Amino acid sequence: MDEVLADYGASGVKFRLAERPEGRRLFDKHRSGDTLVVRRLDRLGRSYQDVVDCMRHFVRGGVIVRTVINNMTFDGATTDPVQQAVRDAMIAFLAATAQAQAEATKIAQQAGIAAAKDDPRKYAGRKPSYRxxxxxxxxxxxxxxxxxxxxxxxxxxxxxxxxxxxxxxxxxxxxxxxxxx
The missing domain is CATH 1.10.10 (Arc Repressor Mutant, subunit A)
Structure with a gap:
């Protein structure tokens, strides 16, 4: 049975997938032979360690992980050590890219806020709740x-x-x- 789990409440930057409500459901629901479809691997987390840990958990548990954007499939079916190493290297690369992107976004956001604060015409602070x-x-x-x-x-x-x-x-x-x- 297909089911869509959407995680809107908690940030992947601040919380590991296993700490988020829908992330816990994801870990609890998937069994060997299931297929997990994600837009990109960075949807599983924004830190290198979180994405790698999630992927190891799913792949070792027999879950097939497919990405929509890159059309990649990760599973634990192969017993060939070279193919396993290539799979793990690809997961590590995508996880590192996710973390780098999250860090770059955070730095750009902080720079934008600092620049806006330097020009009072652009940044008036938080709007008061009173008139x-x-x-x-x-x-x-x-x-x-x-x-x-x-x-x-x-x-x-x-x-x-x-x-x-x-x-x-x-x-x-x-x-x-x-x-x-």
Whole structure:
């Protein structure tokens, strides 16, 4: 029976496949003779070690792994040591490529954020969850002596936002100015 497992919740950069919910299901479901079809091997993980460990687990368990993009098939059927070495070298190469790509993406992302922060017209920080009217309402209620929880309920802001407005009014004003609110 064909079944599609999609892993949207956790990052392959931060978590090994076996630590992700759908990854655990993948390990639990596949038995000898099953075929696992993946878009590319890097969908199994973004670290070299994770991809290699996953592939070893599946191949040793008799699972056939096929890639859609490269149209490659990896299995444990061969007993020829040379073919096994070539298979393992190809897996290692694809796993190393996946990790290199993840690292390059992370570096490029960090550089982009740093460049955007250098030009305040491009990076205004995270958009505040409040507007000027809400800030004024919070300040008015604070002057009346109301507590943060009651103010949060009345203004539909989180309690933490009310506390931030109360304790760090300078940052609140800067955020409102940057976003033109």
């Amino acid at each position: 000027r009217a809400a800030v004024e309402a919070v300040r008015g209620l604070l002057l009346q002596g109301q507590g943060a929880s009651a103010i949060a309920k009345a203004t539909r802001l989180s309690r933490q936002t009310v506390v931030r407005i109360q304790q760090d009014s300078g940052t609140v004003e800067q955020a409102l100015a940057r976003w033109g609110m």
